[in-house]
Amino acid sequence: MIHRKLIAPLLLGLALMSGAGSAQAQQPIRMVVPFAAGGGTDQYVRLLASELAKKGTQIIVENKPGASGIVAADYVARSRPDGLTVLVSSLGTLANNTVLYDKLPYDPKKDFAPVTQIGYQPAIIVGRTDLPYKNIKELVSYAKANPGKINRGSPGEAILTNLAPLSFEKTQGFSTTHVPFNGDAPAVQALLSNTIDIHGTSLTGSLSLIQAGKLRVLGVMDSKRLPQVPDAPTFKEQGYDFEAVLWYSLSVPSGTPADSIRRLNKAVNEVIAQPDFVTRARAMGMEPRGGTPEELAKFVQTEFERWVPMLKSLNLPKQSH
Template sequence: MIHRKLIAPLLLGLAVVSGAAQAQQPIRLVVPFAAGGGTDQYVRLLASELTKKGTQVIVENKPGASGIIAADYVARSRPDGLTVLVSSLGTLANNTVLYDKMPYDPKKDFAPVSQIGYQPAIIVGRIDLPYKNIKEMVAYAKAHPGKINRGSPGEAILTNLAPLSFERNNGFSTTHVPFNGDAPAVQALLSNTIDIHGTSLTGSLSLIQAGKLRVLGVMDSQRLPQVPDAQTFKEQGYDFEAVLWYSLSVPSGTPGDSIRRLNKAVNEVIAQPDFVTRARAMGMEPRGGTPEELAKFVQTEFERWVPMLKSLNLPKQSH
């Protein structure tokens, strides 16, 4: 029989061992898109550098339902700082408008960690198309209704919603074909299944540089240095901008110490000159910040995009 005086030290020792074991567990970054896409590539770069710096990180892909599958999975996970959502405008705002029922509440079920990067949305197309830029595409779409098939990485993702808003504002339409991430959409583009694709630079840069795809327009105030010949929408006569951003969120109730540790590790990595160079080579601009700054930014984006989506009167989706 164990003496009563030995029980407390024994329990304390077990707690220490348990805590140490948990500390050695890797952090899982849950990506709402298919493996191989632009966001996935950037997250894997970040995970690799974090691991090199002593924060063990693995990437887990849970694509589908415009990020709802991944977001719900993380929202239901234990709030121990070990399961982290790669969040975006879709998962934290737009899904509330586009889906009739949400299994999670983006404002109540998550705590902010840090932004990790951003990039403007772009439209890419096959090189054999009868139009070479957005202005020519709009003219073609109006002259040939229903002839353009437009891909996107998901219904609620900005690279679908921004082009849709642009179409509504300029009096034409395309046939939307959603995919579970950028990678399968780009493959569909290359196989002539679709004509154009709303995306980001990361998932298509190598194909653009190889001359297999063409950037029709950039939704930003300035051209991208990686594809300097690609005109912005504004240069083509359309005052339209849309920037994709990515952040990290954890389940509500996650200890503040865990959030601060991850925030510090992430911000140290994305500030490294070598990391910035490698990120920009794939079309991503690193951007960090505090959890408080992320919370304010998300609220601002929510207030900008949600009313716009409601004005489009889009049919509710089921996940």
């Protein structure tokens, strides 16, 4: 039996604990993007954050570019596993960095727990409109006849929009000079200022410039053309059986409570299933895709098994971050 003199303090303590729990639940979630602001991934994540906020899940988008996602991944891996810090993860941070860098400050398989996929899109190659080649087939011919003349940009060493073109170049017997950037936005600016000639990217970060006639899509790494740029040919149409799809997901530090993961998974999947959200995402070149944490874990493993052996076969020099 609890003495009456203890009831009031006990109730007060319970109230304070409840208040603290409510306050913690109301804290905004930091969604960490490993690229510079303004790029395609950043635009999509900000659209997602805006829609989540309307549903009561407050999101702060933080950009932490650098070292092919290592800066952002390390930051999230070291964060408290309280469900309030989330990494916008991809093939680079969860798989490819293990091949490209001699030592990572994080372990992609041990330091993160999966939440959900959020979207995907095929990789593309864009170029300036004044180039002497207008598609991938012409680019290959030009590159072979003019070694060292093409500067190719990418959002980072470990990003698929660098590695897929690199793999393609090896299979076709030519090479370009790779110039990595900390995201799509600075690379596109370099493209417009003639610092680079072509850029491996996604449709999201360059769509407005393509539609304005300032950039041209040389090839789409998918089995079908993109509805947003119906005149842009696929690699397959040009005689190359080559596909590469960029995907984006959410990961949290290992040890994050399952309830926190389930809440975020539910909130995100509800938003990306909304018809209006799908329409807006597709307008920027992104295809929303969600799923369970278990499905994401299986998908990441499949992608790891596909791309990591291929990267090892390229015998690329190890980078230091």
